[in-house]
Amino acid sequence: MKVSKRLLFFAVVTMILAASMMVLMAGGKEKGAPKEKGMPAITIFWAEWDPANYLQELCNVYTQQTGNTANVETTPWSDFQTKAFNEFAARGDAYDIVVGDSQWLGRGATQRHYVELTDWIKERGVDKSMAAATITAYAEYPKGSGKYYAVPVEGDACGWSYRKDLFEDPMEKEAFRRKYGYELKVPETWDQLLDIAEFFTRPDKNFYGCAIYTQKDYDALTMGIENVLWAWGADLGDYKTYRVKGVLNSQDGIKSLEFYKELYKYTPPDWGNAFFPENNMAITEGLAAMSMNYYAFFPALINPEMNKYADGMGFFAMPKGPKDQIAALGGQGASIITYSKKQDAAYAWLEWFVKPENQAKWGELGGYTCDLKTLKSEKFLNMTPYNRSFMETMQMVKDFWAVPEYAELLESCQRRWHEYVVEGKGTAKQSMDGIADEWEAIFEKAGYYD
Amino acid sequence: MSNGKSAEMSIRQRGLSDIAIKRMFIMPTIVLLICINIFPLIWSLGLSFADYSAVKPRVEGVNPNWIGGKNYRDVLMDLHIWEYFTITARYVIMAVAGEFIIGFGIALLLNRDFKAKGLVTTLILLPMMMSMSIVGMFWRLLYNPGWGIINSMLGLGDFVWLANPKMALIAVAITDIWMWSPFTMLLALAGLSAIPQYLYEAAEIDRASWWFKFRKITLPLVAPLLFIALIFRTMEAFKMFDIAFVMTGGGPGTATELIAINLYRLAFAQWNTGKASAFAYIILIMIIAITNIYIKYLNRAKEM
Numbered sequence: 001m002k003v004s005k006r007l008l009f010f011a012v013v014t015m016i017l018a019a020s021m022m023v024l025m026a027g028g029k030e031k032g033a034p035k036e037k038g039m040p041a042i043t044i045f046w047a048e049w050d051p052a053n054y055l056q057e058l059c060n061v062y063t064q065q066t067g068n069t070a071n072v073e074t075t076p077w078s079d080f081q082t083k084a085f086n087e088f089a090a091r092g093d094a095y096d097i098v099v100g101d102s103q104w105l106g107r108g109a110t111q112r113h114y115v116e117l118t119d120w121i122k123e124r125g126v127d128k129s130m131a132a133a134t135i136t137a138y139a140e141y142p143k144g145s146g147k148y149y150a151v152p153v154e155g156d157a158c159g160w161s162y163r164k165d166l167f168e169d170p171m172e173k174e175a176f177r178r179k180y181g182y183e184l185k186v187p188e189t190w191d192q193l194l195d196i197a198e199f200f201t202r203p204d205k206n207f208y209g210c211a212i213y214t215q216k217d218y219d220a221l222t223m224g225i226e227n228v229l230w231a232w233g234a235d236l237g238d239y240k241t242y243r244v245k246g247v248l249n250s251q252d253g254i255k256s257l258e259f260y261k262e263l264y265k266y267t268p269p270d271w272g273n274a275f276f277p278e279n280n281m282a283i284t285e286g287l288a289a290m291s292m293n294y295y296a297f298f299p300a301l302i303n304p305e306m307n308k309y310a311d312g313m314g315f316f317a318m319p320k321g322p323k324d325q326i327a328a329l330g331g332q333g334a335s336i337i338t339y340s341k342k343q344d345a346a347y348a349w350l351e352w353f354v355k356p357e358n359q360a361k362w363g364e365l366g367g368y369t370c371d372l373k374t375l376k377s378e379k380f381l382n383m384t385p386y387n388r389s390f391m392e393t394m395q396m397v398k399d400f401w402a403v404p405e406y407a408e409l410l411e412s413c414q415r416r417w418h419e420y421v422v423e424g425k426g427t428a429k430q431s432m433d434g435i436a437d438e439w440e441a442i443f444e445k446a447g448y449y450d
Numbered sequence: 451m452s453n454g455k456s457a458e459m460s461i462r463q464r465g466l467s468d469i470a471i472k473r474m475f476i477m478p479t480i481v482l483l484i485c486i487n488i489f490p491l492i493w494s495l496g497l498s499f500a501d502y503s504a505v506k507p508r509v510e511g512v513n514p515n516w517i518g519g520k521n522y523r524d525v526l527m528d529l530h531i532w533e534y535f536t537i538t539a540r541y542v543i544m545a546v547a548g549e550f551i552i553g554f555g556i557a558l559l560l561n562r563d564f565k566a567k568g569l570v571t572t573l574i575l576l577p578m579m580m581s582m583s584i585v586g587m588f589w590r591l592l593y594n595p596g597w598g599i600i601n602s603m604l605g606l607g608d609f610v611w612l613a614n615p616k617m618a619l620i621a622v623a624i625t626d627i628w629m630w631s632p633f634t635m636l637l638a639l640a641g642l643s644a645i646p647q648y649l650y651e652a653a654e655i656d657r658a659s660w661w662f663k664f665r666k667i668t669l670p671l672v673a674p675l676l677f678i679a680l681i682f683r684t685m686e687a688f689k690m691f692d693i694a695f696v697m698t699g700g701g702p703g704t705a706t707e708l709i710a711i712n713l714y715r716l717a718f719a720q721w722n723t724g725k726a727s728a729f730a731y732i733i734l735i736m737i738i739a740i741t742n743i744y745i746k747y748l749n750r751a752k753e754m
Contacts, residue, residue: 082718089504089721111506203608206596214613217699218719269595272613272702287596407720415704423615423703 039345041069044334045084045095048074049276051154051296054365055099061361062352070349077275078217081407088113088337096340097349099153099332103219105141107404114149114335115343117350121148126354131155134370137399138333143239150333151350152370154296157327157393158227158318159386160193161283161301162186162290165312166200175199186316190231190259193290193319197266200289209266211282211291213275216418219410220275222400224292225260225417226328230398231321232256237401237439242448244439249432252323257428261421272422283307294330295390299366302385315386317393329399331368405446412438498522498727505721514724521728530704531712531729538709541623541694542687548627549683553634554676558668560635561642575636577629586696589625593697612698615705622694622706626687634679641675642668673751681744688737709733 044059046052052074059070073095075083081101087094088111100108108114117139121127127135130152136143138152166172167184176184180195187193197209213224229235234253237244247253264271268287271278276297282288284300284307304310318327334353336346352358359371363380368390374380381388401409413435420431443449498521500514507513525531560571577585592598595608611621645668653663691710694700700707700715713733717726 085505085721086718107505113505206608215699216701216703217695269608270593270610270613273590273697273699285596408722411715411720415707418701419703422613422701423705425615425703 038066039068039348040342041071042096042340042342042345042349043094044070044072044097044099044349045087046072046074046099046332047077047080049077049296050299051367052099054362054367055153057365058353058358058362058367059349061358062349066348066352068345068348081218088339091339093337093339093341095337096342096346097334097336099334100150101332102137102329102399103402103406103410105138105149105333105402106406108335109141109147109149110404113338115338116147116149117151117336118146118148120347120350121151124351124354126151129354129356129372130370131372131375131394133394133397134331137329137397137402138331138370141402143402150335151354152331153334153353153367154331155368155370155375155390155394156294156296156330156332157390157397158223158292158330159295159298159327159389159393160290160292160316160318161298161386162314162316163283163309163312164314165309166289167314186314187319189320190228194259194263194266197263197290201266203269206268206287208268208282208288209290210263211267211271211274211279211288212260212263213279213292214264214267214271214418214422215273215275215278216414216422217275219400219414221417221421222410222413223328223330225257225413225421226398226400227292227318227326228256228260228263228321229253230326231318231324232259233321233323242443244436244443246436248439249429249436253432254428256321257417257420257432261428264421272418283309283313295386295393296330296368298386299384313385315389317389318396326396326398327393329397331370403446405442408442409439412442494727495731497724498731500724502724503721504723517724521725522732524725525729525732531709533704534707534709534712537619537704537707538688538690541619541626541690541706541708542684544620544623545626545630545687545690546680546683548623549631549634550676550680552627553631553636553679554638556631556635557638557642560639571639575632578632580629582629582692583696585625585629586693589621589628589693590697593621613702615702618698618702618705622690622697625693625697626690629693630683630686634676634683637675637679638672641672645671670751674748677744677748677751681741681748684740684744685737688740689733 044055046055052072056072059072063069081104084095084098084100084104085107088108100114105114109116121139127139127148130139134152134155135148138155139148139150141147141149167186173184176196176199179199182192184196184199187196193210199209200207201209213220215221226236229248232252232255234250234256235247237247267274268282274282276293279291279293280297280300282291286309298315300306301313302310307313318325334350336343336350340346353362354371356371356373359369360374360377363369363371363374363383369375369380375391375394381391400406403409416431416434416438419425420428497514499516499518501517501520502514556574560567560574590612592600593611595601595606595610600611601607601609611617649667649671650663653667658666689710690708691714694706694708695711695714698706700711709729710733713726713729716722716729
């Protein structure tokens with residue numbers, strides 16, 4: 001039986017059209033069509049980690065209470081920034097809310113990817129109900145301007161976990177006292193931390209003193225170095241004039257970098273590409289006595305299913321340096337995306353999220369709420385072995401530059417610090433001088449000195 | 451036959467000739483190619499002459515701001531970028547040479563009849579069927595001095611691979627060689643199995659040595675396919691991203707900062723779209739130039 005060419009042609013065209021219609025209809029159903037009752041479903045974009053799972057649990061409660069749906073979509077940390085900004089570049093509406101890093105604020109605000117929330121926040125008193133430091137860090141841009149672009153979701157900062165069982169072992173204590181002349185206990189200063197790291201470094205037993213951030217990608221190494229940089233009295237620059245030379249590459253800055261490199265000696269071998277998963281692994285795999293990490297990653301360490309040393313874990317805040325005691329800020333705030341077609345639904349979710357009872361629930365689920373009332377409650381402080389140390393840390397946090405050019409600044413310092421600390425190339429002074437030059441060139445190009 | 455002819459004539463009467471139908475069938479593919487391939491190529495070429503960031507709002511004269519060849523000048527004058535080109539060149543030489551020698555060697559071993567030849571060939575091909583990121587992830591674990599199997603098998607103790615600036619690039623190249631030698635092997639094997647047996651038989655009669663047969667029969671006849679493998683592998687190694695990024699993130703320091711990784715940082719971390727486009731075009735021109743050299747030799751090999 002022969003089929004005419006014309007018939008064949010029309011059959012093919014009809015099939016293509018039918019397939020296209022089906023795709024369009026399916027897409028339409030999923031995307032834009034509002035739910036029968038209440039608001040359309042919204043998508044909240046965040047990085048792939050435990051707090052995102054807690055937030056999804058909170059969103060399930062939101063659905064039970066309001067009938068509206070909020071889904072948390074995640075992507076690995078290494079891909080988080082790229083994926084979010086790809087969507088912004090495309091003016092895409094895939095995400096209605098993004099729980100973005102504090103450094104993104106400048107770019108999100110000035111490039112108009114984030115909706116300004118100043119009036120919304122002030123009308124609801126969110127600027128008063130949340131801890132002041134978190135409002136400044138996660139919501140305000142420019143700093144001190146009183147303009148807000150996010151609602152603090154996850155307060156976070158760098159802290160330390162340690163093997164309490166080793167620190168309390170009488171034989172270890174005795175050996176430590178003999179070697180260093182003082183008692184082995186939670187370090188109060190960075191020098192003590194270095195001594196302890198050296199003491200526990202036993203390569204013959206595949207055991208090391210500490211795990212610190214060293215990864216070159218994104219901001220890991222910078223987040224680690226910031227803790228010592230500020231503790232030694234140096235800074236990333238003058239936040240008012242944007243001048244860097246003489247501040248970052250001061251003697252204090254150079255000494256702090258040399259100290260970080262010294263600390264790197266006591267990390268497990270091949271520790272040149274480590275961020276939060278590796279640093280938690282250093283504890284769970286019995287590789288290190290102490291590990292630097294964000295508080296948000298500590299829940300895994302007290303879970304016996306994930307950490308065989310869970311019962312013997314202790315936590316402490318960043319130690320004192322010669323001049324200061326400061327911790328690098330982590331954490332994120334929720335921003336409504338300009339290109340979202342469901343902004344009403346996004347506002348509705350934020351409205352629900354900031355209510356005190358839901359902030360308390362967020363804290364109970366494992367989220368690091370920034371709500372003052374919840375934070376100060378005894379219930380929250382005693383909920384985990386690290387919540388008290390988290391409270392202490394949140395009083396002494398500082399953040400990286402939150403300017404739109406933060407990614408260029410990060411690229412420069414990550415590269416130069418990694419060269420010095422991990423690759424062992426050049427001196428601390430050359431590294432700091434190089435960054436100061438490059439940062440000032442970036443600020444100059446961006447017009448900060450005009 | 452006559453029915454077919456009359457149908458054809460009735461189509462022609464309505465203006466739908468055979469050629470028109472063919473064109474209509476091809477049209478969607480052409481349109482798709484123009485939309486997703488040709489248009490972005492021309493568009494990015496335009497952007498390479500502008501100071502432009504894809505994430506900033508478009509403001510004519512500001513973003514994009516047309517700056518002529520400044521992006522190209524900046525890239526070519528940037529000493530860091532030349533350092534990354536050098537690292538990439540070293541990587542390409544190590545990886546492609548390794549893949550060529552090992553792939554061709556395995557092909558020579560497999561080019562004979564033995565039991566379970568099909569199974570062995572399939573097993574050898576497995577690495578190249580895997581995702582590059584996954585390969586990078588598990589080789590990162592294999593290289594771990596604490597629990598990695600490589601140090602354990604070679605008795606290297608806690609020898610550091612990936613955080614060691616002298617070994618990191620070699621370690622990444624070894625992973626690439628492990629993954630892509632089977633590709634060279636596959637093409638070489640195809641070439642080897644196509645060599646007529648009578649040539650070897652004639653050489654046997656003349657009592658030619660193994661080396662003579664290899665040099666005068668095997669190598670010249672398999673050369674065109676080896677060149678094709680070289681072209682593909684050089685292009686791929688030149689733009690290597692996944693394995694290196696997952697294994698080292700470009701570190702330690704800049705020891706494994708390949709140009710593709712740096713291009714990624716420029717384009718998607720710093721969102722310097724204009725400069726990244728210029729950088730990408732420079733890489734493209736280099737790849738075309740290298741490929742052309744290979745093709746020239748490929749044509750010569752074919753003529754031999």
